[in-house]
Amino acid sequence: MEQKTVLIIGAGMAGAEAAAQLAANGIRVCLIEKEPEAGGNVKNWAKLFPDFAVAQDVRGRVFGQLNHPGIELHAGAAIATLSESRGRWTAEDEHGQRYEADAVLLASGFTPFDAGRKEELGHGIYGNIITSVEYEQAILTGRLLTTEGQVPRRVAFLNCVGSRDEKVGNNYCSRVCCINAVKQAIEYKELVPDGEAYVFYMDLRMSGQCYEELYRRAQQEFSVNFIRGRISEASGTIDHRVQLKAEDTLTGLPLRITVDLFVLMVGMEPSAGTKRLASQCGIAGEYGFARAAGTFTADNLTDRPGLFLAGTCKRPLTIPETLADARSAALQIMEYLK
Numbered sequence: 001m002e003q004k005t006v007l008i009i010g011a012g013m014a015g016a017e018a019a020a021q022l023a024a025n026g027i028r029v030c031l032i033e034k035e036p037e038a039g040g041n042v043k044n045w046a047k048l049f050p051d052f053a054v055a056q057d058v059r060g061r062v063f064g065q066l067n068h069p070g071i072e073l074h075a076g077a078a079i080a081t082l083s084e085s086r087g088r089w090t091a092e093d094e095h096g097q098r099y100e101a102d103a104v105l106l107a108s109g110f111t112p113f114d115a116g117r118k119e120e121l122g123h124g125i126y127g128n129i130i131t132s133v134e135y136e137q138a139i140l141t142g143r144l145l146t147t148e149g150q151v152p153r154r155v156a157f158l159n160c161v162g163s164r165d166e167k168v169g170n171n172y173c174s175r176v177c178c179i180n181a182v183k184q185a186i187e188y189k190e191l192v193p194d195g196e197a198y199v200f201y202m203d204l205r206m207s208g209q210c211y212e213e214l215y216r217r218a219q220q221e222f223s224v225n226f227i228r229g230r231i232s233e234a235s236g237t238i239d240h241r242v243q244l245k246a247e248d249t250l251t252g253l254p255l256r257i258t259v260d261l262f263v264l265m266v267g268m269e270p271s272a273g274t275k276r277l278a279s280q281c282g283i284a285g286e287y288g289f290a291r292a293a294g295t296f297t298a299d300n301l302t303d304r305p306g307l308f309l310a311g312t313c314k315r316p317l318t319i320p321e322t323l324a325d326a327r328s329a330a331l332q333i334m335e336y337l338k
């Protein structure tokens with residue numbers, strides 16, 4: 001194959017894996033990342049569900065592949081415009097640098113839901129209310145403490161923050177936060193065995209391999225309490241704890257509980273880059289995610305020849321799904337370039 005160039009937008013898991021597959025097949029890859037370094041959302045993670053794999057090891061395996069002479073990484077450069085003319089794609093970044101390619105892979109990923117949009121849940125207003133991303137960073141740095149520097153004795157996790165929520169315009173399920181809440185509750189119980197952990201949920205979606213087993217372990221081995229309930233309000237108490245007003249939707253009874261730490265399991269939204277580029281290229285789908293050409297056999301293709309999709313720019317996906325999707329996209333691109 002005459003050497004071709006593929007521009008990949010986004011150097012998270014999907015972009016890195018696709019870049020490695022393409023470069024291994026003799027294709028020149030220009031990989032563009034808006035952040036100062038490659039890594040995507042996974043760089044903030046300590047351990048991954050469902051098997052508590054060390055995220056750094058997984059990252060090392062995926063991003064280690066970028067050390068290939070066929071891959072040129074441009075970090076700190078957000079793509080501002082993307083266009084196509086006569087089968088050639090041209091992108092320009094925010095600094096005015098232009099890139100030309102024979103095909104483009106959009107792998108611009110997701111952004112965690114901004115919990116501040118759910119004002120009633122108190123994030124950014126009261127202390128000791130954090131998101132699942134901030135919880136992960138606390139685990140990563142070994143400092144899971146309250147704002148007052150104490151070990152939290154009682155922690156509540158709330159599922160579906162920013163997902164399955166008409167009020168914020170996101171009716172979809174983010175697919176990973178149920179199992180992530182189970183993982184994070186277990187991590188808490190491992191750190192504080194005599195502490196209390198509560199997970200509030202609408203319904204639990206344990207569809208992945210080993211998810212159900214982990215959920216059972218959380219209940220039986222770690223005594224995590226799962227409450228089918230809605231939390232309508234979180235507020236601070238005089239002694240810096242968090243009071244939750246809830247409804248137990250099994251009994252229909254109102255419930256109040258005071259906790260030391262309240263964790264909001266935030267869902268996935270399309271990143272700003274995904275929204276902007278999908279809209280520019282006429283492939284914006286529901287909720288601003290990029291729209292694939294078809295559900296079954298064209299999930300990496302778009303209505304624009306030469307423009308491909310991989311990973312969470314399309315919809316919420318787990319990491320294994322994202323990696324498999326990236327490899328699939330690389331195959332589709334190779335087929336197209338032939």
Ligand code: SF4
Pocket residue numbers: 159160161163164172173174175176177178179203204205265267
């Ligand atoms: S995975 Fe669970 S927590 Fe996340 S949106 Fe779906 S139901 Fe809610």
